Structure formats: C-alpha cells, structure tokens
Amino acid sequence: MQIGSVAIVGGTHGNEFTGAYLIKKWQKHPEILKKTSFQTLALLANPQAFQAGRRYIDRDLNRCFTLNDLQNPTLSAWEDKRAKELNQLLGPKGHPKFDFILDLHSTTANMGLTAILPGPDSFYLQLAAYLTSIEPALKVYQTLSQGEDSYYLESISERGFALEVGPVPQGTLHAGLFQQTEALVYAILDYIEKYNRGELTAANSPLTLYRHLKVVDYPRNQNGELEAMVHPQLQGRDYQELKKGDPLFITFEGETIYYEESETVWPVFINEAAYYEQGAAMCHTKKTEVYL
Amino acid sequence: MQIGSVAIVGGTHGNEFTGAYLIKKWQKHPEILKKTSFQTLALLANPQAFQAGRRYIDRDLNRCFTLNDLQNPTLSAWEDKRAKELNQLLGPKGHPKFDFILDLHSTTANMGLTAILPGPDSFYLQLAAYLTSIEPALKVYQTLSQGEDSYYLESISERGFALEVGPVPQGTLHAGLFQQTEALVYAILDYIEKYNRGELTAANSPLTLYRHLKVVDYPRNQNGELEAMVHPQLQGRDYQELKKGDPLFITFEGETIYYEESETVWPVFINEAAYYEQGAAMCHTKKTEVYL
Numbered sequence: 058m059q060i061g062s063v064a065i066v067g068g069t070h071g072n073e074f075t076g077a078y079l080i081k082k083w084q085k086h087p088e089i090l091k092k093t094s095f096q097t098l099a100l101l102a103n104p105q106a107f108q109a110g111r112r113y114i115d116r117d118l119n120r121c122f123t124l125n126d127l128q129n130p131t132l133s134a135w136e137d138k139r140a141k142e143l144n145q146l147l148g149p150k151g152h153p154k155f156d157f158i159l160d161l162h163s164t165t166a167n168m169g170l171t172a173i174l175p176g177p178d179s180f181y182l183q184l185a186a187y188l189t190s191i192e193p194a195l196k197v198y199q200t201l202s203q204g205e206d207s208y209y210l211e212s213i214s215e216r217g218f219a220l221e222v223g224p225v226p227q228g229t230l231h232a233g234l235f236q237q238t239e240a241l242v243y244a245i246l247d248y249i250e251k252y253n254r255g256e257l258t259a260a261n262s263p264l265t266l267y268r269h270l271k272v273v274d275y276p277r278n279q280n281g282e283l284e285a286m287v288h289p290q291l292q293g294r295d296y297q298e299l300k301k302g303d304p305l306f307i308t309f310e311g312e313t314i315y316y317e318e319s320e321t322v323w324p325v326f327i328n329e330a331a332y333y334e335q336g337a338a339m340c341h342t343k344k345t346e347v348y349l
Numbered sequence: 350m351q352i353g354s355v356a357i358v359g360g361t362h363g364n365e366f367t368g369a370y371l372i373k374k375w376q377k378h379p380e381i382l383k384k385t386s387f388q389t390l391a392l393l394a395n396p397q398a399f400q401a402g403r404r405y406i407d408r409d410l411n412r413c414f415t416l417n418d419l420q421n422p423t424l425s426a427w428e429d430k431r432a433k434e435l436n437q438l439l440g441p442k443g444h445p446k447f448d449f450i451l452d453l454h455s456t457t458a459n460m461g462l463t464a465i466l467p468g469p470d471s472f473y474l475q476l477a478a479y480l481t482s483i484e485p486a487l488k489v490y491q492t493l494s495q496g497e498d499s500y501y502l503e504s505i506s507e508r509g510f511a512l513e514v515g516p517v518p519q520g521t522l523h524a525g526l527f528q529q530t531e532a533l534v535y536a537i538l539d540y541i542e543k544y545n546r547g548e549l550t551a552a553n554s555p556l557t558l559y560r561h562l563k564v565v566d567y568p569r570n571q572n573g574e575l576e577a578m579v580h581p582q583l584q585g586r587d588y589q590e591l592k593k594g595d596p597l598f599i600t601f602e603g604e605t606i607y608y609e610e611s612e613t614v615w616p617v618f619i620n621e622a623a624y625y626e627q628g629a630a631m632c633h634t635k636k637t638e639v640y641l
Contacts, residue, residue, distance in 0.1 A: 078575070082601045110626065111403070165518040226457040226518035228622035232578040232599045283370070286524040307524050309374045330520035334402065 059253050060156040060216070063097045064147050065090070065242060067161040069119050069210055070331070071106025072227040075235050076161025076220075079242070092246055094253035098155070100146070102210060103139060110228050112331055119160075120208045124150060140210075148213040158217035159245060160210050161238065163225050165330045166339075167293040170195045170237055171221040174266075175209070176202045180216060182349055184248055186260035191244045192237075196296055198267045198325055198342065224293070227330055260349045267296065267323055267342035275338040276306055276314060284308055287328045287338060295325050299341070306338070351545050352448045352508070355389045356439050357382070357534060359453040361411050361502055362623070363398025364519040367527050368453025368512075371534070384538055386545035390447070392438070394502060395431060402520050404623055411452075412500045416442055432502075440505040450509035451537060452502050453530065455517050457622045458631075459585040462487045462529055463513040466558075467501070468494045472508060474641055476540055478552030483536045484529075488588055490559045490617055490634065516585070519622055552641045559588065559615055559634035567630040568598055568606060576600055579620045579630060587617050591633075598630070 065083065067076025083090055083099035090097040101107060103118050115134035126132055127144050147155045172188060172195060174181040185197045198221075203209070211217030222238050225231045251257050276285040285306035291299070299305070300321050306314040316322075322341035326332060329339075357375065359368025375382055375391035382389040393399060395410050407426035418424055419436050439447045464480060464487060466473040477489045490513075495501070503509030514530050517523045543549045568577040577598035583591070591597075592613050598606040608614075614633035618624060621631075 078578075078601060081574075086602075165521055224518070226516070226622050228519065228625060229457055229620050230575075230578040231581075231584060231620070233581040233584070235578060235601075236603070282373075283522075286370075286522040286527060289523075289525040292523060292525070309370060309527075310378075311528070328521055328523070330518050333520060 058156075059094070060249050061095050062155045063095055063157045063159065063246070063249060064155040064214070065097060065099050065159045065161065066102045066210060067099075068104065068107045069102040069160055070112045070117075070162065071103050071108070071114075072110055072112050073161075073163040074228060074230045075163040075222055075225060075238055077101060077107050078230060078235065079161060079239055082239075090246065092250045094250055095156075097246065100143075102143060102160075103136070105135060105139070112227070119210055122150065122210055122212050123206045123208045125206065126208070143210065144213055150213045153214045155214050156216060157249065158211040158214040159242065160217065160219040161242070162219050162221045163227075163234070164221050164223035164326060165226055166326045166328055167224045167295045168196065168198075168221055168325055169223070169295075170241055171325070172197050173219040173221055174199045175207065175211070175218060178216075179349070181218060182264060182266075182347060183257070183260055184245070185266075186262070186264045186349055187248050187257070188241065188244055189264065190260070190262075192241055195241065196267060196325075197264065199269060201269045263346040263348050266345045266347050267325060268345055270320075270322060270341045270343055272337045273324075273339050273341055274336045275333075276308070283333075285314060288313060291324070291339075292328060295327050296323055296344075298322075298344075299324050350448075351386070352541050353387050354447045355387055355449045355451065355538070355541060356392055356447040356506070357389060357451045357453065358392050358394045358502060360396065360399045361394040361452055362404045362409075362454065363395050363400070363406075364402055364404050365453075365455040366520060366522045367455040367514055367517060367530055369393060369399050370522060370527065371453060371531055374531075382538065384542045386542055387448075389538065392435075394435060394452075395428070397427060397431075404519070411502050414442065414502055414504050415498045415500045417498065418500070435502065436505055442505045445506045447506050448508060449541065450503040450506040451534065452509065452511040453534070454511050454513045455519075455526070456513050456515035456618060457518055458618045458620055459516045459587045460488065460490075460513055460617055461515070461587075462533055463617070464489050465511040465513055466491045467499065467503070467510060470508075471641070473510060474556060474558075474639060475549070475552060476537070476544075477558075478554070478556045478641055479540050479549070480533065480536055481556065482552070482554075484533055487533065488559060488617075489556065491561060493561045515621075555638040555640050558637045558639050559617060560637055562612075562614060562633045562635055564629045565616075565631050565633055566628045567625075568600070575625075577606060580605060583616070583631075584620060587619050588615055588636075590614075590636075591616050 121140035359372035413432035
C-alpha cells in the first residue's frame with residue numbers, strides 16, 4: 058500500500074521544544090518537506106500547552122487517542138477536546154486521511170536519537186534498518202504493543218511512530234539535537250519516497266532492537282513520595298547493560314539500592330522528568346538482534 | 350552582629366527539585382541542621398507549585414518580595430499571597446525574625462555549584478572565600494545590586510543569598526548535584542557557627558568573582574518568537590571566555606550568529622529553561638579577582 062500523505066506532528070507535549078520548533082520551521086518553509094509521491098503536513102499538536110510551556114494543560118494529550126475516549130462526548134478536558142480535533146483533522150481513527158504520522162518528542166534521559174516502534178511489523182523494522190544505515194547512532198526501542206486501541210496520537214493512522222531525542226531539559230532547545238532530529242526526519246521522508254517508488258532493497262544486516270520489558274518506579278513511601286534518586290552511576294547510562302549487583306538508586310540519606318534481579322537489562326528513559334508523576338524512574342528493555 | 354537564626358528555603362520554584370527534596374530531608378531529620386550558636390529552619394517556599402511540578406502557579410515567587418508588593422493588599426495571585434505568608438513567617442522585611450536566608454535553586458545551565466551574591470558586602474566575600482577553600486569548584490556570581498528594595502525572597506532578611514546548581518532539568522533530581530549542594534549547605538552552616546564564635550581568620554588569597562554585566566536575549570521576530578538557539582559551540586560553556594568572533598546563536602535555518610562586541614565576557618545561565626519567557630538566553634559577566 059502506497060503512502061499518500063504524511064503528518065509530522067510536534068509539540069504533542071508543549072514543553073518538548075525540539076519538535077515544536079521544527080514544526081514552526083516547516084510551517085514557515087513548507088517547500089522543505091515537498092516530495093513527489095506524497096504530501097506532508099507539519100502540525101503543532103498542542104499549541105495551548107506549547108504557549109504555556111507545559112507538557113499539558115489538563116492531561117497528557119498522548120494518552121487521549123483510544124477509540125473509546127475519542128467517541129466519549131462527556132470528556133471535556135482541554136486535551137480531550139484537542140484530541141477530537143486532531144482526530145477530525147488527521148483521522149478519523151480507522152479511516153484516516155493521513156497514512157503515516159510521525160510524532161516528535163524529546164526527553165531529559167540520555168537516549169540520543171531513538172525511534173519508538175509500536176510493534177514488530179516488518180514495515181517498521183525495514184524503516185528502522187534503513188535509518189540506522191544512515192544514522193548509526195539511532196537506537197530502536199520497541200514498546201509493548203497496546204493491541205488494537207492504542208492511546209498514542211500516531212495511532213490515528215495505520216502507520217506511524219515517535220522519535221524521542223535527548224537529553225534535553227523541558228522547555229529548552231539544544232541546537233545539536235534539533236539539527237540531528239531534523240536530518241532524521243528528512244531521512245524518513247526519503248525512505249517513504251523510495252518505498253512508494255519501489256526503490257528499496259530489503260535490509261540484510263541485523264537490526265539491534267531494545268524490546269520493552271517493564272517500567273521500574275522509584276522507591277516511594279506509603280504516601281507515594283520519593284525516597285530515592287537514580288544512582289549517579291546509572292544516570293545517563295541509557296541503553297547500557299545493567300547487571301545484578303549494579304547500583305540502581307540512592308536514598309536521600311545516601312544508601313545505595315542495587316539491582317537485584319538475575320536478568321541483565323538495558324534501561325531507557327532513565328530519569329525522564331515527565332515520568333516522575335507517572336510512576337516511572339526508567340524502563341527496562343532487552344537488547345536483541347533481529348535478522349530481517 | 351551575631352546570626353541567631355537561619356532559614357534554609359527550597360522549592361521557591363516548584364520544579365527545582367534539588368532544593369525542595371533537600372528541605373524535605375531536613376524536615377524529616379531536623380537534627381542534621383542543629384548548631385549550638387543559632388537555630389535553623391528548613392522551609393518549602395512554594396508547596397503548591399512543587400505539588401504541581403511547575404516553577405510557579407500564577408507568577409514567579411522569587412519576584413514578589415519588594416516592600417511595595419508585600420504591602421499591596423490588592424495583589425491576590427497565589428504567589429503574592431504566599432509571599433506575604435513567608436514575610437510574616439521569616440520577616441517582616443526590615444525587622445526580620447531570621448537573620449540569614451539561604452535560598453536553594455537549580456538551573457538547566459551548566460553552572461555547576463554557584464553562589465549568587467546580592468552585593469559586594471565583605472560578609473559575603475569572606476563567606477564565598479571560605480566556601481571556595483572547601484569546594485574549589487564553587488563559582489561566585491555577583492548580581493547587580495537591586496538597591497534597597499530587592500524582589501528576591503532572601504531580601505526579607507538582612508543577609509542571605511542563593512545557591513544555583515546545574516545542569517539539571519526542571520522536575521528532576523540528579524543525585525550527584527543533590528549531594529554536592531547538601532555538602533555546600535553544611536559548609537555554610539559551619540561558617541556561620543565559626544562567624545558567631547569569632548573563630549574565623551580573614552581570607553588572604555584572591556577570590557574570583559563573576560560580576561553581572563547584562564542580560565542577552567535570543568534573536569526574536571517582531572512577534573517575540575525565537576529565531577535562533579544557543580550555538581552548539583556555546584552550549585554548556587558557562588563561565589568560559591566568550592570573545593569577539595565566537596559563535597553565539599544559530600538560527601533555525603542553520604546560520605551562525607557571532608558575538609560581535611569587543612569586550613570579552615564570561616556567560617552564565619546559558620540556555621536556562623525558565624528564562625526563555627523572561628527574555629534571557631544568557632547573562633554576561635566579567636571575571637574579576639578580588640583581594641579581600
């Protein structure tokens with residue numbers, strides 16, 4: 058199936074400036090995104106949160122896109138209303154106007170350039186392999202499939218995924234990451250152009266995938282308050298091996314808490330600011346080689 | 350004049366977690382702060398903003414402490430009300446209950462450990478010299494004096510200053526910086542104890558001061574929107590020399606903007622998240638040696 062239309066979305070979280078300012082650039086210079094085999098729209102997903110410099114106004118927009126929620130007329134938070142607008146504009150989910158949605162995010166974790174794939178579909182794996190051949194620093198993180206009714210924005214379309222870049226504090230731009238993200242988006246558009254034209258050859262080198270295992274929360278007291286921080290020896294070590302006996306957290310009193318499980322894991326989203334309230338200090342993944 | 354009471358304040362900005370969680374630690378373990386010659390209070394300045402994970406609810410609390418504003422009954426924003434409460438608790442400004450206020454801040458800029466001194470008073474210079482003898486990495490930044498009626502929280506007391514630590518994204522804890530800040534606070538309390546007991550000898554080595562020159566904003570269009578980012582070659586280079594011809598900004602289109610002034614400066618607060626809305630990309634300072 059050809060991809061006739063692509064939506065590039067940024068500012069889904071209003072304080073993730075990298076994507077938001079890329080969108081503003083492309084809205085000012087739409088010719089940059091022009092391709093011959095498909096049309097591209099650049100869209101600021103949550104302008105009100107961007108204006109306020111906050112992740113969201115009432116609730117996380119990137120959790121608002123289940124069919125249930127989109128069809129629920131009683132949900133009236135700002136982000137619920139905005140999700141319905143975006144569903145009209147890009148969707149409706151199930152019969153979308155856009156065949157592919159790319160959602161640009163940033164993180165305070167040291168994740169470099171990361172493609173977050175929603176599932177093991179070979180379309181994504183081929184795309185990821187193409188991108189890593191162009192940008193070897195790109196990491197590929199495969200989240201748990203949410204099944205048929207994902208709550209992510211990109212789930213409006215049949216195909217789509219998120220880019221996650223960091224480390225960059227919320228509410229700031231780091232020019233180096235801005236330019237790396239931009240180059241990666243252009244590579245994705247090139248890929249889709251080649252895909253539409255049948256010009257792609259299947260990748261034959263293995264692809265390194267980091268498959269989601271589980272979310273790990275901070276140690277908390279019975280009121281839900283933090284009792285420890287990410288250990289200095291783990292801070293910034295996203296995508297690096299964490300073995301039994303390695304330092305994981307350190308309490309405010311200075312006591313180290315070690316990783317006690319026997320399974321070696323590769324943590325990501327270590328110390329992501331937005332995840333403190335969501336009960337996540339990091340996500341553990343398993344590093345895997347996939348032969349395409 | 351002896352210092353009979355010290356208030357250590359954190360979370361004046363609710364998303365600056367380093368200070369806020371240090372305060373929570375000391376509220377749980379007040380014995381840590383016990384000294385013989387003075388009493389110490391640990392206080393979370395803006396609990397509502399901390400709860401919300403935001404710098405402020407309505408307006409920046411650390412701009413609410415002029416006498417004019419404190420005495421103005423018509424100001425009713427959350428932070429204006431909280432400023433009046435804090436003024437009752439710690440002040441009132443002019444005749445304060447607390448002789449010294451230490452206000453703990455954090456920044457997304459690469460400022461390491463910084464003491465921000467409100468003026469050239471020899472008490473501050475001696476204290477700064479003592480602290481740098483214990484923690485050589487400490488930088489000393491002297492802001493422009495605001496004259497008699499400063500809007501900063503610490504101006505409630507006769508004496509006080511702010512610690513600024515970074516880089517750390519808003520809404521996160523970096524354990525290494527948490528522990529360094531903690532050690533610095535204990536050194537300040539030790540100093541006050543020695544000061545009260547007359548046990549101090551005047552510092553005789555020169556002190557390096559970074560004196561505030563001016564605030565430099567991002568290039569913006571006529572609507573006030575950003576047109577450029579901090580240049581990658583300047584990012585993270587707080588307290589390093591910036592000379593005529595060095596890269597300063599880079600536009601979204603990739604054009605470098607150079608520093609064109611003839612005066613060599615030492616920038617600080619480079620790319621601080623909270624200052625985007627305040628019209629500041631960085632502050633320029635002049636590095637000076639002071640002989641005490």
